[in-house]
Amino acid sequence: MNDVTVLILPDLQELLDKGDRDALRHALAEIHPADIADVIDNLEEAQAAALFEALSEKQRVRTYEHLEEDDQLRLLNALGRDKMIHIIEEMSSDDRADLIQALPERTADSILPLLAQAERNDVKRLVAYGDETAGAVMTTEYASLPADITVGEALLRLRRVAPDKETIYYVYITDADRHLLGYTTLRELVLARPDQNIMEARRQPLISMPVDSDQEEVARTIQRYDFLALPIVDADNRLVGIVTHDDVIDVIQEEATEDVQRMGAVEPLDIPYLKAGFWQLAWRRGLWLTILFLGGLFTDTALRHYESVLAGALSLVFFLPVIISAGGNCGSQSATLVIRSLALGELRLRDWYRIMYREIFMGLGLGALLGSIGYARAVLWGSPQIVAVAVGLTLVAMVMVGSLVGAMLPLAFKLCKLDPGVASSPFVASLVDVVGIIVYFNIARSLLSL
Amino acid sequence: MNDVTVLILPDLQELLDKGDRDALRHALAEIHPADIADVIDNLEEAQAAALFEALSEKQRVRTYEHLEEDDQLRLLNALGRDKMIHIIEEMSSDDRADLIQALPERTADSILPLLAQAERNDVKRLVAYGDETAGAVMTTEYASLPADITVGEALLRLRRVAPDKETIYYVYITDADRHLLGYTTLRELVLARPDQNIMEARRQPLISMPVDSDQEEVARTIQRYDFLALPIVDADNRLVGIVTHDDVIDVIQEEATEDVQRMGAVEPLDIPYLKAGFWQLAWRRGLWLTILFLGGLFTDTALRHYESVLAGALSLVFFLPVIISAGGNCGSQSATLVIRSLALGELRLRDWYRIMYREIFMGLGLGALLGSIGYARAVLWGSPQIVAVAVGLTLVAMVMVGSLVGAMLPLAFKLCKLDPGVASSPFVASLVDVVGIIVYFNIARSLLSL
Numbered sequence: 001m002n003d004v005t006v007l008i009l010p011d012l013q014e015l016l017d018k019g020d021r022d023a024l025r026h027a028l029a030e031i032h033p034a035d036i037a038d039v040i041d042n043l044e045e046a047q048a049a050a051l052f053e054a055l056s057e058k059q060r061v062r063t064y065e066h067l068e069e070d071d072q073l074r075l076l077n078a079l080g081r082d083k084m085i086h087i088i089e090e091m092s093s094d095d096r097a098d099l100i101q102a103l104p105e106r107t108a109d110s111i112l113p114l115l116a117q118a119e120r121n122d123v124k125r126l127v128a129y130g131d132e133t134a135g136a137v138m139t140t141e142y143a144s145l146p147a148d149i150t151v152g153e154a155l156l157r158l159r160r161v162a163p164d165k166e167t168i169y170y171v172y173i174t175d176a177d178r179h180l181l182g183y184t185t186l187r188e189l190v191l192a193r194p195d196q197n198i199m200e201a202r203r204q205p206l207i208s209m210p211v212d213s214d215q216e217e218v219a220r221t222i223q224r225y226d227f228l229a230l231p232i233v234d235a236d237n238r239l240v241g242i243v244t245h246d247d248v249i250d251v252i253q254e255e256a257t258e259d260v261q262r263m264g265a266v267e268p269l270d271i272p273y274l275k276a277g278f279w280q281l282a283w284r285r286g287l288w289l290t291i292l293f294l295g296g297l298f299t300d301t302a303l304r305h306y307e308s309v310l311a312g313a314l315s316l317v318f319f320l321p322v323i324i325s326a327g328g329n330c331g332s333q334s335a336t337l338v339i340r341s342l343a344l345g346e347l348r349l350r351d352w353y354r355i356m357y358r359e360i361f362m363g364l365g366l367g368a369l370l371g372s373i374g375y376a377r378a379v380l381w382g383s384p385q386i387v388a389v390a391v392g393l394t395l396v397a398m399v400m401v402g403s404l405v406g407a408m409l410p411l412a413f414k415l416c417k418l419d420p421g422v423a424s425s426p427f428v429a430s431l432v433d434v435v436g437i438i439v440y441f442n443i444a445r446s447l448l449s450l
Numbered sequence: 451m452n453d454v455t456v457l458i459l460p461d462l463q464e465l466l467d468k469g470d471r472d473a474l475r476h477a478l479a480e481i482h483p484a485d486i487a488d489v490i491d492n493l494e495e496a497q498a499a500a501l502f503e504a505l506s507e508k509q510r511v512r513t514y515e516h517l518e519e520d521d522q523l524r525l526l527n528a529l530g531r532d533k534m535i536h537i538i539e540e541m542s543s544d545d546r547a548d549l550i551q552a553l554p555e556r557t558a559d560s561i562l563p564l565l566a567q568a569e570r571n572d573v574k575r576l577v578a579y580g581d582e583t584a585g586a587v588m589t590t591e592y593a594s595l596p597a598d599i600t601v602g603e604a605l606l607r608l609r610r611v612a613p614d615k616e617t618i619y620y621v622y623i624t625d626a627d628r629h630l631l632g633y634t635t636l637r638e639l640v641l642a643r644p645d646q647n648i649m650e651a652r653r654q655p656l657i658s659m660p661v662d663s664d665q666e667e668v669a670r671t672i673q674r675y676d677f678l679a680l681p682i683v684d685a686d687n688r689l690v691g692i693v694t695h696d697d698v699i700d701v702i703q704e705e706a707t708e709d710v711q712r713m714g715a716v717e718p719l720d721i722p723y724l725k726a727g728f729w730q731l732a733w734r735r736g737l738w739l740t741i742l743f744l745g746g747l748f749t750d751t752a753l754r755h756y757e758s759v760l761a762g763a764l765s766l767v768f769f770l771p772v773i774i775s776a777g778g779n780c781g782s783q784s785a786t787l788v789i790r791s792l793a794l795g796e797l798r799l800r801d802w803y804r805i806m807y808r809e810i811f812m813g814l815g816l817g818a819l820l821g822s823i824g825y826a827r828a829v830l831w832g833s834p835q836i837v838a839v840a841v842g843l844t845l846v847a848m849v850m851v852g853s854l855v856g857a858m859l860p861l862a863f864k865l866c867k868l869d870p871g872v873a874s875s876p877f878v879a880s881l882v883d884v885v886g887i888i889v890y891f892n893i894a895r896s897l898l899s900l
Contacts (some may be wrong), residue, residue: 002674002795030655034674041556066608071846082840095790118506139574168637168680169619186636187618190609205480224452224484226680226696245695246676252699253673256789258705263713263787272559272796274804275789278812285783286816289849293820297827303768304831310764317760317767318753321883322746324771325778329715329742337723340707345452346722350466354724362728366736370743377747381754383565426779450520 005038013041015112016047024054033059037066040075049078058312061090069102070275076107085114094168094247097126098316107213134218134232138241141165144172144416147181151201152194157180158186166244170229173198178229178238183207211240217342218243219251220345259343262357262421263336288426295430299324303436306441309448316444319374319391324436326370327398328429334359334406335428342410342420349414355407363403390444397439401430455488462489466497474504483509486514490525511540519552520725527556535564542616544589544697547576584668584682585661587701588691592679594622597631601651602644608636616694620679623648623739628688630681632656658683661690668693669701669741670795672879691747709793712871713786715742732828738876745880752884756891765833769824769841774886776820777848778879784809784856785878792860799865805857813853815820817846839892847889852882 008031015024028036029052036059040048053074055063064072074085088096088111100108100123112120122140127136143165145154154171162168171189173182192201208231215300222230222245229242258299259269265286271275275436287292301308338355341347346354375392379385406428412418458481465474478486478501486509490498495812502525505513514522514537526534538561550558562570572590579585595604595617604621612618621639623632632652642651658681659668672680672695679692705787708718717734719726753760760766788805791797797805825842829835856878860870 014893032655032657032675034676075667155640162637162641168640186640187612190618190636191612207482209883223696223699225482226484228695245678245699246673249695249699249702252706253700253794256702256710257794260706260710260790261786262711263710264782264790266783266786269787272794273791274801275780276798278808281787282812282815285780285812286819289776289779289783289816289820290585290823293772293776295824296775299771299775300768300827300831302772307764310767313763314757314761317770318750320767321749321753321770321774321887322743324774325746325749325880326739326743328692328775329739332876333716333739336711336716340710341723344703344707344722347724350684351724360726362732362735365732366739369736370739371741371837375748381750426782428777433775437771 002035002038005042009039009042012051013043013047016043016050022055024051025056025218027063027441028055028059028213033062034066036063037068037071040067041071045074049075052079054403058446060087062090065091065095068275069099072099074101079085081111081114085111087415089115089119091372092138092139092142093122093126093241097123097136101127127186129211133211134209134213134215134243135241136216137218137247138232138243139247140241141424142231142239142242143168143170144174144178144200145238147173147175147197147199149198150194151192151196151198152187154198155189155194158189164382166242167229169243171228172231172239172242173202174239178240180208180233180237180239185228192445206231208237208239212236215251215261215343216255216343218354219248219255221260222248222254255343259339259421261421263339265289265426292430296433299437302437306437306445309441309445310349313384313387313444314450315387316390318383319387320437320440322374323391323394323398323440324433325429326374326395327402327432327436328364329402330399331406331428331432332364333424334362334403335410335423336406337422338407338410339420339423342414349411352408352411355411356404358418359407360400363400364396366403367399386444386447390440390447393443394440396437397443398436401435401439402428405432405435452485452488454485455492457494458485459489461781462501463493466493466500471504473504475503476506478509483512484516486513487521488516490517491521495528497522502529510537513539515545518725520723521808522549523553526553531595533565535561539569542589543572543576543591543691544587547573547586551577556873567793579661582665583661584659584663584665584693585691587665587668587694587697588661588682588832589616589697589845590621590691592689592692593618593620594689595648597623597625597649599648600644601639601642601646602650604648605639605644608639609863613813617694620692622681622689622692623652624689624721628690630656630658630687630689633681635678640841645725649770655767656681657690658687664877665701666793667707669698669705672698673702697853702706705793709789709871713789715739716737723803742876742880744881746798749883749887752887753892754894756887759891759895760896763834763894764836765837766840766890768833769828769837770887771892772824773841773844773890774883776824776850777882777886778847779852780816780849781852781878781882782814782855782876783862784812784853785873786856788857788860789870789873792864799861802858802861805861806854809853809857810850812845813850816853817849820849836894836897838891840897843893844886844890846892848882848886851885851889852878855882 008036040051048123050070090184143158143161146158149324169186171184174180183206184202188201211232229244231239232241232243234240261268267287269284371392374395378388378391409423409428412425490501536602593608593611595607608618619636620633633656634652661682677775679694680690682691682693684690711718715738717732717737754879806838821842824845825838828838828841857877863873864870
């Protein structure tokens with residue numbers, strides 16, 4: 001529940017209980033559709049439907065767009081297809097396509113024929129684009145104008161189409177076959193002389209992206225150039241849609257959440273934590289926990305291998321957990337830095353040698369730091385000299401290995417066209433654990449036999 | 451280096467080497483300032499300065515705004531204050547304030563007096579706002595109009611001020627003392643009748659935020675309402691600036707990067723990985739590695755405590771690393787989910803009991819899963835029955851504890867007004883490690899003495 005909702009929910013609930021529709025309508029007129037959507041999310045079905053029906057026509061459309069998928073379904077069931085079909089027709093094209101895709105197939109099949117021809121075709125086209133592509137996030141309600149008109153004529157036409165367009169601040173100039181020729185902004189048009197040709201008021205350079213681009217790259221491009229919207233074109237450079245600034249923010253949030261969750265060894269969850277079902281969450285966590293656990297069992301194998309060394313110097317065990325975790329922590333630092341830089345587009349694969357070079361030295365330096373602390377602690381707490389030396393040397397080696405593996409693994413994943421985010425901290429830590437045991441006991445064995 | 455830069459850099463370098471200024475100017479006219487900035491980032495000082503001087507006046511300002519701080523400084527040094535002062539005056543107010551703040555104090559002191567009075571005061575005001583607040587990211591170049599004019603008059607005035615404003619798509623209506631009365635959009639104005647009063651074309655509801663709000667909350671508000679810009683007011687509801695959509699994207703990226711880095715136990719780094727100096731990075735990593743290592747040394751203390759149990763059943767050791775890491779992994783999952791949900795505003799502190807309830811059951815379920823696998827493995831590989839039982843039971847307990855600690859610690863941090871992100875995976879893992887050892891050996895000891 002949002003802060004705003006906490007404030008307004010009790011009052012609205014009281015009006016709903018009293019059934020005072022006029023007062024309710026009056027109160028709702030002052031509330032942003034995004035907030036009304038959050039209120040509906042916190043009401044039971046009957047009250048949610050009553051509140052929705054008290055909204056003005058325009059508010060209903062905007063509110064419905066802001067609702068989460070489960071609430072959209074709930075209202076659709078409560079109010080029925082016939083009441084909702086007009087709302088669905090008026091929704092912006094990207095939200096409408098998302099809704100139809102989220103519906104159970106039977107419901108979608110029963111709704112599609114009720115839509116007007118133009119909207120129906122639009123939905124079918126948008127639904128066909130691959131998940132997480134430009135086509136899946138774009139809207140088809142852009143403003144476009146021909147190249148042979150004046151600025152004055154352009155402004156007149158814009159005013160006419162404004163109510164139906166997602167934005168009129170960016171205007172795309174196309175030929176008769178929708179090939180993208182240029183773009184201008186409402187600001188340029190307002191500033192230009194009315195008798196100028198529209199192409200004289202166009203902005204340079206024209207930047208567009210193909211419809212099958214990854215949504216993350218589209219977001220990065222809009223962020224890079226501070227655009228309000230980016231035109232999306234097909235293989236023949238025909239304008240098929242635009243992606244707007246608000247979609248970009250959602251994409252960036254969504255991708256950051258995915259990255260963070262992968263780093264925490266959770267299979268990405270596309271719904272809020274408290275809304276996720278128990279089993280849904282258990283599956284996403286159990287999967288990775290089990291994989292990591294099975295991988296972690298190799299430490300058991302490794303330790304059994306060194307049973308005799310262990311029996312000879314039991315105090316070697318005392319430092320085992322801290323050595324393992326130091327390697328893992330350092331690996332997780334490197335993995336984090338590299339994964340995030342790749343996500344932000346700051347690093348490219350061909351930078352790999354610079355990263356390797358740097359991580360080796362960083363690992364040696366940090367290893368020397370932790371190695372000295374570890375050695376000092378072992379000596380001060382009365383461990384045998386051999387154990388103290390083994391601890392110190394192993395720490396140097398482990399931190400270096402962790403650093404290198406953590407940095408290189410995400411790059412290797414990227415090279416194999418896998419998501420670098422999967423090569424995240426827990427993954428790296430598990431790998432480094434086994435290496436740690438092998439290094440530690442081999443160093444100890446050599447020292448013991450000296 | 452960006453993909454675009456890779457393509458255009460060689461050609462531009464060739465033109466620079468030939469000293470062909472006309473061809474250079476011609477080529478640059480087709481390139482977006484953001485891309486020119488990236489090219490400059492990849493040129494040596496002399497070439498960077500030559501390229502910058504070949505730009506048109508307007509391009510220079512936009513390019514300079516897009517440059518990173520180190521490049522801004524480099525150009526300022528190369529070209530001299532006198533050549534740059536005009537560029538600095540023309541920069542948008544937020545970028546200008548950021549620049550002055552990044553300059554060495556002596557340089558800033560020598561530049562400020564050269565700025566025109568209005569710009570100088572503006573810089574001083576903006577620099578005074580706290581880091582990461584609305585005041586620090588807002589721009590003062592907003593379009594505002596009085597309440598007593600018509601829509602037609604408003605459009606005329608907007609056209610006059612358009613060149614100097616960050617955006618004219620959102621227009622703020624204020625009284626003579628700059629109190630915020632309402633807002634409208636260029637789209638509403640274009641659609642309204644020219645003889646209507648501007649207040650009749652205003653949009654509802656009016657949402658603004660105080661100048662000392664956290665930038666993350668400002669970003670969340672703009673994202674929530676899909677605004678192009680959000681008005682920022684002082685304690686008396688006087689309009690002092692606006693935060694625009696492009697700033698929001700940067701804030702969201704920046705905060706996500708901070709969260710990710712904290713989760714990877716790196717003190718947040720506000721510059722790209724490859725640009726960060728070796729010692730700068732070593733410090734940010736070494737600090738946390740040392741803290742985690744010192745914390746981790748408690749595992750040594752704990753293990754020494756159970757030396758006699760260990761000596762009695764050496765095979766207990768084999769499963770120690772995997773038990774510890776299972777608890778840590780599960781804790782890191784819970785911490786990740788809770789930290790991210792807090793960052794997205796999906797969770798509130800008062801949801802704590804729902805989270806606790808859920809994490810206990812989740813932990814028990816996942817613990818039972820891993821416990822069974824661990825028990826089976828121990829039995830199959832010929833560990834004594836007592837060890838196998840201890841492994842199984844400890845895993846159930848550890849995964850549950852990890853789950854609970856991981857979820858509650860970020861909430862506790864938030865309650866104490868600390869950044870929940872600091873209670874991240876490695877931190878949780880270290881805490882859980884010690885608990886794991888205590889639980890494991892106590893279970894084993896009880897079983898051994900049965």
